[in-house]
Structure formats: structure tokens, C-alpha cells
Amino acid sequence: MDLSRRSLLGAGLAAVGGAALEAPADSAFALASGSARFRGDPGKGKLYYGAAIDPSLSWTALERRLRGHLTTRRTYYLAHELDAMVRHVRADHHARRLPIVSTKVPGTWASVASGERDAWLHRMLRRLHRTHGPVMLSLHHEPEDDAGPRGMHPSHWVRMHNRAIHMAANIAPNVTITPILMAWTFSPYNQIDQRDWLVPQASVFAIDNYNDWSPTNGMKWTTFRERLKMALPYAEGRPIVIPEFGVHTDPARPGRAAEWMRRAFECATNHDVVAMSYFDSSLHSRFGSWILDSERTAAMRHNLHRPEVARLPAR
Numbered sequence: 001m002d003l004s005r006r007s008l009l010g011a012g013l014a015a016v017g018g019a020a021l022e023a024p025a026d027s028a029f030a031l032a033s034g035s036a037r038f039r040g041d042p043g044k045g046k047l048y049y050g051a052a053i054d055p056s057l058s059w060t061a062l063e064r065r066l067r068g069h070l071t072t073r074r075t076y077y078l079a080h081e082l083d084a085m086v087r088h089v090r091a092d093h094h095a096r097r098l099p100i101v102s103t104k105v106p107g108t109w110a111s112v113a114s115g116e117r118d119a120w121l122h123r124m125l126r127r128l129h130r131t132h133g134p135v136m137l138s139l140h141h142e143p144e145d146d147a148g149p150r151g152m153h154p155s156h157w158v159r160m161h162n163r164a165i166h167m168a169a170n171i172a173p174n175v176t177i178t179p180i181l182m183a184w185t186f187s188p189y190n191q192i193d194q195r196d197w198l199v200p201q202a203s204v205f206a207i208d209n210y211n212d213w214s215p216t217n218g219m220k221w222t223t224f225r226e227r228l229k230m231a232l233p234y235a236e237g238r239p240i241v242i243p244e245f246g247v248h249t250d251p252a253r254p255g256r257a258a259e260w261m262r263r264a265f266e267c268a269t270n271h272d273v274v275a276m277s278y279f280d281s282s283l284h285s286r287f288g289s290w291i292l293d294s295e296r297t298a299a300m301r302h303n304l305h306r307p308e309v310a311r312l313p314a315r
Contacts, residue, residue, distance in 0.1 A: 037239055038176040038203045040098055040134030042310035044239075044272050048072035048098045049265075049309045051300075052244060054281035054291060062280065062292075066301045071311045072098040074243050074277040076141075079106040079120065086127050093133035096312040098275055100243050102141040102180065105160070108151030109140065113159035121167060129172035133312060136241065136275070139164060141180035142208060144197070154196040161199045180206040180243050186231040198234060204274070205235035208244040211260060214287035215251060224264035228271060242268065242276035246290040258299035265303040 035043075042048060050072030053059060063069055073092050077085045085101055092099040105112050106120050128135050140146070143157050157179075165177045179199040186194055186207070209228060213221040224245065232240075245264060250256040261278075268276055278300060282289035292300060303309075 038134075039174045040176070040312065041239065042274055045269055046308050046310040047268055047273050048275040048311070049304055050074065050097060050100075050275075050277045051280045052076075052277050054283060057280065057291070065292075065297055066304050068301070068304050069095065069311070070097065070304065071309055072100055072275050072277055074100045074279075075102075077101065077103045079104050082124055082127060085124075086131065089128060089131050089133070089135055093131060093312065093315060096314060098134060098136065098312060100136040100138075100178070100241070100275060100277060102138040102243075105139055108149075109143070109156035109160045110151035110153070112139065113156050113163055115163070118167075121164060122171065125164075125168050125172040125175055128175050131174070133174060133315070135175045136178040136204070136206075136243075137164075137168075137175050138178045138180045138206070138243070141243065142182050144182055144185055144192075158197065158199050162201050165199075165201050176204060177202060178204055178206045178241055178243070180208065180241075183207045183209045183227040183231060186227075186234060188230070194234060200236070203238065204241050205231075205238045206241040206243055207231050208279075209242050209264075210245060210279075211247040212287070213250075214248045217287040219287075221250075223260065223267075225267045228267060228273075232271065239272050239274040240268075242273055244279040245276055246279040247296070248288050248290070249293055249295055255295065258295045261296060261299035262302060265306065265308075269308045 048071045050070035051062065052074035053062060059073075073088075075085070075088055081103070085103065089099045089101065103124070106117055111117055112121065128137065139160055140157065143154075146152060147154055147157070161177055161179045168175045168177050179202050181197055184190055185192065185197060209224055211222050211224070211227075213219045228240075247257045247260045264276075278292070279290045280292050282291055
């Protein structure tokens with residue numbers, strides 16, 4: 001989330017299907033070689049390109065409009081929705097997509113960090129491990145606005161992810177623990193210590209990157225690069241994941257949003273972004289829907305067919 005959107009919850013978003021269309025040619029990448037930085041690493045200059053979609057929309061219809069297969073899917077779950085998570089991860093692997101999944105946790109961040117929820121965490125990682133394919137997993141993504149109550153301090157969130165990283169290394173090496181923060185956290189105008197939220201043990205660095213401008217809110221138009229540049233020093237050389245990104249169409253300047261999306265893709269490939277998903281939804285959007293219109297769909301179609309787009313190998 002950036003300023004205008006709350007976290008999207010529930011597996012309703014994940015309920016979309018993944019019907020098979022003709023797949024594009026593979027992009028070469030190292031899935032599990034000695035050069036891979038995480039399981040499924042596409043390598044520098046390559047990335048998985050996909051979406052999170054509104055529960056009212058059809059994944060199949062979106063891919064038809066794009067005339068190709070998206071290669072990553074962003075989904076969201078509550079702590080008790082493990083069955084749905086595993087089902088959709090398996091569907092993503094079958095469709096040669098990289099799953100980027102988030103779950104809320106059963107209790108406070110401190111309770112997970114201290115080991116009180118190890119049975120839940122262990123069970124989830126074991127089941128994800130048995131899918132065999134690479135998975136990116138976040139525990140309570142975009143946590144910044146939820147911090148404050150007892151057991152919900154940034155240090156608890158960091159320790160929670162560190163515990164998950166250690167456990168995944170031992171029982172689920174195909175699962176990359178992916179702590180996800182807001183790009184706004186790294187703005188110089190944000191009066192917090194960004195370091196409080198960093199998880200140096202994570203093998204990837206993940207932020208959601210939105211241009212919050214809309215025709216109604218008077219905010220500054222910001223490029224994908226501007227937001228990414230603020231956060232880059234904190235990545236410390238790690239591959240970058242953009243689990244969500246979005247831009248509104250400017251009625252006064254047709255083509256502006258499409259250009260934003262094309263430049264975002266180019267910026268991502270130049271800065272070691274390994275996966276990015278467009279937030280094709282109207283949920284929790286204070287200043288207007290992010291749902292793809294014809295202009296943004298055309299830009300996404302253009303990007304999807306770029307040679308830099310990676311896909312998981314066939315099972």
C-alpha cells in the first residue's frame with residue numbers, strides 16, 4: 001500500500017483461475033543453480049511480470065486481453081486459509097507462474113517471533129515445500145500502518161520474518177521469505193527510521209510501488225523510478241521484488257499512464273527487479289480504481305511480450 005490504499009485481505013482475490021493459453025517462449029534463467037540468489041531467480045535483467053486482480057474480475061479474461069500468459073500472480077490469505085494458498089500455488093506452478101503470496105498471522109508479530117506459532121508456521125512451510133516449485137511468501141505485508149499495539153512493534157515484525165527465514169532454510173528451501181514494505185516508508189518526507197523495518201537476512205528486498213496521483217487528490221505525479229530510487233540504498237545489492245504497482249489514468253493527458261508503465265518496466269529491468277505485479281483492483285482504493293483500462297492494458301500487453309519476461313520451466 002502507498003498512501004491511498006489499505007491492505008487487501010482474504011483469498012477472494014486468489015479465487016481467480018489460471019486457464020491455459022498458448023505460452024510464450026521461455027526466458028533463460030537459473031532455477032536452482034549455484035548462481036541463483038533464491039529459488040526461481042530469473043537472473044539480472046529478467047523478471048516475472050504479472051498481476052493481482054480484483055475478486056470480481058477474471059484472470060482468464062485478463063490474459064486474453066493481454067494476448068499472453070502473465071508469469072507471476074499476487075494473492076492474499078488469512079492465517080486459516082492454508083488450503084486455499086496451497087491450491088493456488090499449485091495452480092500457479094502448473095501455469096508456470098511464480099506465486100507471490102501473503103498471509104496474516106494467527107496472533108501478534110511477537111507471538112510468531114517468539115515461537116508460540118511455530119506449529120502453524122511449520123505446517124505452512126511444509127505444505128508449500130511439497131508443491132516443489134518456487135514460492136515467495138510474506139507474513140503480514142505492508143505492516144507499517146498496523147504497528148503500535150502490544151506485540152506489533154517493527155522489531156517484532158523483523159524478528160518474525162527472521163524466524164521464518166531460518167525455518168524455511170531448514171524445511172522449505174523452495175520458499176523465499178519476502179518481507180514486503182511500502183515505498184512510502186523510504187520517502188525522505190516520512191518521519192520514521194526506515195532501518196527499523198529492514199530484514200537483512202532476507203535474500204530479496206520487496207516494496208510496493210504506486211504513483212498515488214489521481215485526478216481528484218492533488219498529489220504529485222511520481223514515476224516508478226523516483227519511488228524505487230528512494231528505497232534502493234536499503235536493498236544493499238539484493239534482488240528487488242515489486243509485489244504491487246499501479247498508476248491512475250490522467251484524463252487530461254491520454255497516454256501518460258501507459259508511458260509510466262512502459263518506463264516502469266524499463267527501470268525494473270535496469271535495477272535488478274526480479275518480479276512485479278500490477279494491482280488490477282478497486283479494493284481499498286481511496287482515490288480511484290487501479291483496474292486496467294484500455295490505455296494501461298495496452299501498455300501491460302507491450303511489456304508482457306518483452307524478451308526480458310521470465311517464466312518458470314515446465315513441470
